[in-house]
Amino acid sequence: MIEVPQSVAPVTERPLILGAHGVTKEYPTADGSLTALSAVDFEVREGEFVSLVGPSGCGKSTLLNVLGGLLEPTSGTITYRGSPHTGARREIGMMFQSPVLLPWRTILANVMLPGEVLHLDRGDHKRMALEMLDLVGLSGFEGSYPRQLSGGMQQRAALSRVLSYNPEVLLLDEPFGALDEFTRESMNLELQRICSVAVRTVVFVTHNITEAVFLADRVVAMSPRPGRIAGLVDVALDRPRTREVMRTPAFTDLVFEVRDLLGVAQ
Numbered sequence: 001m002i003e004v005p006q007s008v009a010p011v012t013e014r015p016l017i018l019g020a021h022g023v024t025k026e027y028p029t030a031d032g033s034l035t036a037l038s039a040v041d042f043e044v045r046e047g048e049f050v051s052l053v054g055p056s057g058c059g060k061s062t063l064l065n066v067l068g069g070l071l072e073p074t075s076g077t078i079t080y081r082g083s084p085h086t087g088a089r090r091e092i093g094m095m096f097q098s099p100v101l102l103p104w105r106t107i108l109a110n111v112m113l114p115g116e117v118l119h120l121d122r123g124d125h126k127r128m129a130l131e132m133l134d135l136v137g138l139s140g141f142e143g144s145y146p147r148q149l150s151g152g153m154q155q156r157a158a159l160s161r162v163l164s165y166n167p168e169v170l171l172l173d174e175p176f177g178a179l180d181e182f183t184r185e186s187m188n189l190e191l192q193r194i195c196s197v198a199v200r201t202v203v204f205v206t207h208n209i210t211e212a213v214f215l216a217d218r219v220v221a222m223s224p225r226p227g228r229i230a231g232l233v234d235v236a237l238d239r240p241r242t243r244e245v246m247r248t249p250a251f252t253d254l255v256f257e258v259r260d261l262l263g264v265a266q
Helices: 060-067 107-111 113-118 122-135 151-163 181-197 209-215 243-247 249-262
Strands: 016-029 032-045 049-053 075-080 092-095 169-173 201-206 218-222 229-234
Touching (some): 016 060, 032 060, 032 201, 032 229, 049 209, 060 201, 092 151, 107 113, 107 122, 113 151, 122 151, 151 181, 201 209, 209 243, 209 249, 218 249, 229 249, 243 249
Parallel strands (some): 049 201, 049 218, 092 169, 169 201
Antiparallel strands (some): 016 032, 016 075, 218 229
16 A cells, blocks of 8 residues: 655655666667767656656657666666666556557456566555556546546556556656647646655656646756757746646746757747
């Protein structure tokens, strides 16, 4: 069971949990190689929500896959709690733009799939899966099939699946990018609520600057390929955040600060 923390230390006082140190990633091509990432350095603290934002093709997803152990860097190192980190691990969960739900399995069976792969106790994992479905507002849809759910509901199911085995870090690769604007905004509010239930470390990839600022404690702006860290923006806005915060001068200033780092035309 996930418990609500009684007190949470400020982000800057929490220990480092995930880091990229001099990370470069190259892909072989017919003419030689393509550099997707170049000398990337940044660290994420426990319980921090970090948004990675940048133009299409800048290496955001590549960096996320390297952080998750799905890709090996060409050079540099990834660390988890101070130790070198290679390969996928249970402590790090990933969610992609597509919900990737198996159409022949019910929603509950889809959510329980990681437990089968990880050989978790079936009874304990089922209780956790049901708890996560309730947390994301899908209680009552356990026996439904993916085709019977809307796009937003499918993404909720995918989120409950990655939460069901209780990873310490969530890596989210544009999970709401394919949704319409209204559903996407609702999902952002929902993600904020879910993350507030328990302190979780989140790295969230997006190309939407407003979304990046709204969700994050810190925004990491990336340059066009080869991807580098163009700059960091701390988001010192109170939580929980509502839609109204986007109307404030403080929010607008942060959005334009990120835009300036990205070189977006005004």
